[in-house]
Amino acid sequence: MASSRKRTVVEKNGALRVAGSRVVGSSGNGVQLAGVSLYWSNTKWDCPQFYTQGVVDKLVDDWRCTIVRAAMGVDEPTGYFDDPEGNMARVRVVVEAAISRGIYVIIDWHSHHAEKFVEEAKAFFETMARRYGSYENVVFEIYNEPIHTPWSTQTANTTVQAADTIKGYAEQIIPVIRKHSSNLVVVGTRFYSLYVWEAALDPLAQFDDVAYTSHFYAGHHKLKERSFVRKGILGKDYVPADGEAEAWTDDQRPTPVAVFVTEWAAVDQDGDGNLDEDSAREWLDFCDAHGISLAAWSVCDRKEGSAALAPGADPAGDWSASDYTPSGNFVRSILLDYANGRRPLFQAPEGSPS
Numbered sequence: 178m179a180s181s182r183k184r185t186v187v188e189k190n191g192a193l194r195v196a197g198s199r200v201v202g203s204s205g206n207g208v209q210l211a212g213v214s215l216y217w218s219n220t221k222w223d224c225p226q227f228y229t230q231g232v233v234d235k236l237v238d239d240w241r242c243t244i245v246r247a248a249m250g251v252d253e254p255t256g257y258f259d260d261p262e263g264n265m266a267r268v269r270v271v272v273e274a275a276i277s278r279g280i281y282v283i284i285d286w287h288s289h290h291a292e293k294f295v296e297e298a299k300a301f302f303e304t305m306a307r308r309y310g311s312y313e314n315v316v317f318e319i320y321n322e323p324i325h326t327p328w329s330t331q332t333a334n335t336t337v338q339a340a341d342t343i344k345g346y347a348e349q350i351i352p353v354i355r356k357h358s359s360n361l362v363v364v365g366t367r368f369y370s371l372y373v374w375e376a377a378l379d380p381l382a383q384f385d386d387v388a389y390t391s392h393f394y395a396g397h398h399k400l401k402e403r404s405f406v407r408k409g410i411l412g413k414d415y416v417p418a419d420g421e422a423e424a425w426t427d428d429q430r431p432t433p434v435a436v437f438v439t440e441w442a443a444v445d446q447d448g449d450g451n452l453d454e455d456s457a458r459e460w461l462d463f464c465d466a467h468g469i470s471l472a473a474w475s476v477c478d479r480k481e482g483s484a485a486l487a488p489g490a491d492p493a494g495d496w497s498a499s500d501y502t503p504s505g506n507f508v509r510s511i512l513l514d515y516a517n518g519r520r521p522l523f524q525a526p527e528g529s530p531s
Contacts, residue, residue: 185278185279185280186210186243186279186280186281187279187280187281187313187314188279189202190202190203190206190208191203191204191313192313192359192360192361193208193281193313193316193360193361193386194361194385194386195361195385195386195387195388195435197433197435198409198410198411198412198433198434198435198436198467199435199468200361200388200435200437200468200469200470203313207468208468208470209464209465209468209469209470210243210244210281210470210471210472211242211243211244211470211471211472211511211512211515211516212236212240212242212243212244212245212246212280212281212471212472212473212512213236213240213242213245213246213472213473213474213475213476213485213508213512214245214246214248214283214285214439214440214472214473214474214475214476215227215228215232215245215246215247215248215271215475215476215477216248216474216475216476216477216479216484217248217250217253217256217287218247218248218249218250218256218257218264218267218268218287219250219253219254219255219256219264220255220260220263221253221254221255221256222250222479223477223478223479224475224476224477224478224479225263225264225267226492227476227477227478227486227492227494228247228267228268228270228271229270229271229274229492229493229494230270230274230277231491231492231493231494231495232271232274232476232492232493232494233245233271233274233275233278233280233494234274234278234494235494235495235496236476236494237278237280239496239509240508240509240512240513241512241513241515241516241517242280242512243280243281244280244281244282244283244316244470244472245271245275245280245281245282245283245472246282246283246285246318246439246440246472247267247268247271247272247282247283247284247285248285248287248321248475249264249265249268249284249285249286249287249301250264250287251286251287251288251291251294251297252288252290252293252294257297257301258294258297265304268284272284272305272309272315275314276309276312276314276315279314280314281314281315281316282314282315282316283316283317283318283363283439283472284305284309284315284316284317284318285318285321285439286298286301286302286318286319286320286321287321288320288321288322289321289322289323289324290323290324290326291319291320291321291323291346291365292320292323292326292340292341292342292343292345292346295340295346295349295350298319298346298350299349299350299353302317302319302350302353302354303353303356303357305317306353306354306356306357306358307356307357309358310354310357310358310360311357311358313360315358315360316360316361316362316363316437317354317358317360317361317362317363318362318363318364318365318390318439319346319347319350319351319354319362319363319364319365320343320346320347320364320365320390321365321370321390321439321440322365322369322370322390322392322440323343323365323366323367323368323369323370324367324368324369325367325368326341326342326343326367327341327342327343327367328342328343328344328366328367328372328375328376328378328379329342329343329344329345329375329378329379330342330344330345331378331379332367332375332378332379343364343365343366343367344376344379344381347362347364347381347387348381348383351381351384351387355384359385359386360386361386361387361388361437362384362386362387362388363387363388363389363390363437363439364376364381364387364388364389364390365389365390366389366390366391369392369446370390370391370392370439370440371391371392371393371398371402371405372405373389373390373391373405373406373408373409373410373434373436374405374406374408374409374415374422374431375409376389376409376434377408377409377412377431377432377433377434378429378430378431380432380434382432387435388434388435388436388437389409389434389435389436389437390436390437390438390439390440391405391406391409391436391437391438391469392438392439392440392441393438393441393460394441394442394443394444394445394446394447394448394483395441395442395443395444395453395456395457395459395460396442396443396444396445396446396450396451396452396453396456396482397445397446398446398456398460399456399459400420400421401420401421401422403459403460403463404417404418404420404421404422405422406436406463406467406469407421407463407467408421408422408425408431409431409433409434409436410433410434410435410436410467411433412431412432412433412434413425413430413431414433415431436467436469437469437470437471438464438469438470438471438472439471439472440472440473440474440475441457441460441471441472441473441474442457442473442474442475442482442483442504443456443457443483443504443507443508444481444482444483444504445482448474448475448481448482448483449481449482449483450482451482452482452503452504452507454507457507461511461520465520473485473508473511473512478490482502482503482504483504484502484504484505485501485502485504485505485508485509486500486501486502486505487499487500487501487502487505
């Protein structure tokens with residue numbers, strides 16, 4: 178007798194790949210995933226208690242997530258450098274919970290200065306790729322949000338060494354992952370992962386299956402910031418409209434790149450403030466039009482606008498309506514829209530509850 182169990186999103190799509198400017202499934206089918214990011218794994222910022230199986234179960238069963246992001250705090254106090262065992266244990270719980278539930282999971286090296294810690298990043302991704310690289314669920318995000326670090330020697334405004342660039346860092350980390358895994362790698366872009374278009378000028382072309390990070394905070398980032406993404410994914414075909422980023426110069430030869438939104442919120446760029454739902458929906462419509470996957474920031478009960486949970490929410494994920502903030506309610510409603518077909522392109526897992 179055939180099993181009535183429905184296939185998970187990972188069983189349907191397999192390992193994620195890059196084809197041109199799109200992230201696709203193993204058979205080349207377009208894939209758009211929607212989910213959430215946990216907060217930093219550091220104990221200093223009060224939210225590591227949500228790195229649990231119960232939270233992942235809730236996000237899959239009730240929020241209908243098909244991807245979750247585990248944000249490994251690195252060089253900030255109480256992060257990986259101060260407490261490698263504690264932070265690693267928390268991240269592993271989320272990774273293994275996601276694998277057990279058949280959704281995708283981003284292993285995020287959550288640093289603003291990753292190029293300063295190459296050897297530490299190599300060791301971390303060696304461990305994680307060796308342990309989890311054979312699972313089709315896993316995505317490796319090797320640099321969360323560079324700030325002023327140049328993308329590459331080619332795009333920098335001043336003379337820099339390759340080792341001091343985002344691309345130079347990635348060229349040292351990706352081979353470590355590739356020893357164990359061909360899974361999708363996502364690389365941050367300059368200025369809080371806003372300047373996606375720079376990667377199109379000098380992509381990591383020697384590696385297959387690499388996407389580039391875009392982050393948006395809809396209370397602050399609007400049309401111009403959205404055009405940074407459009408410029409990157411269209412390459413030489415980009416033609417600016419009023420208020421958008423300037424056109425390519427005649428001597429520039431961009432290559433369209435794939436983009437993954439590993440972090441977004443409907444609030445201001447500092448993660449706080451009131452919701453700008455109209456701006457957020459403009460961003461979401463844009464992502465839908467281009468098949469861009471996205472993970473909302475964040476599963477946390479801090480007193481800040483982007484936190485999904487009210488203070489004191491259950492670390493095991495036993496949440497009711499009173500546990501959700503305005504941001505949490507908004508994000509959950511968006512995820513349910515995706516899962517129930519009210520937003521396009523998204524491939525919801527079969528047999529999930531409404």
